[in-house]
Amino acid sequence: SQQGEEDPQALSIQEGENATMNCSYKTSINNLQWYRQNSGRGLVHLILIRSNEREKHSGRLRVTLDTSKKSSSLLITASRAADTASYFCATPRNSGGGADGLTFGKGTHLIIQP
């Protein structure tokens, strides 16, 4: 099965700075998704980028996808204390779009220092 792996495992920055997290995966995908998880809570879907897209924006989030390198990045601009959370990338388990499940990496734990 395909698997995304996030890098770095942990990231601590000052409020107001930008945070960048990376995800690498192993085989071809038709979409890649990013999720946020606050401590002890469920995951929240942030953004989905399709394989024919190179960049996507949502508010302060920017996601890029490089299918030739099998990698994606999530940029959070002008970070806030409320952005403190774990961030996961997810790819479809099989050749489908994710209907038979997503595979998640271990996540990047982001801490925003006030």
Added chain:
Amino acid sequence: DGGITQSPKYLFRKEGQNVTLSCEQNLNHDAMYWYRQDPGQGLRLIYYSQIVNDFQKGDIAEGYSVSREKKESFPLTVTSAQKNPTAFYLCASSVQGPSGGYTFGSGTRLTVV
């Protein structure tokens, strides 16, 4: 408001007991999923269902069972055959196909005592 409700939030199980975790959604989603999360780890897929009365094993189905008798409900039973059941369990749902992401419940934390 539409969403997924998981209950209970915390659950304690004695050795040898079966326990059932509830997952209910009012999003009219066809597909539902159960994931397990261990500390510092990603999510691992236990079971999923793409349609009522049908479900498939995920990557770590041993020691678990599910049913999908109604579109809104996808309960997970953790059986005594599951050797290490202490974990955080997350239920999710989605529309069919790659048109959007998953909606997750707030999770059930299961502890064996």
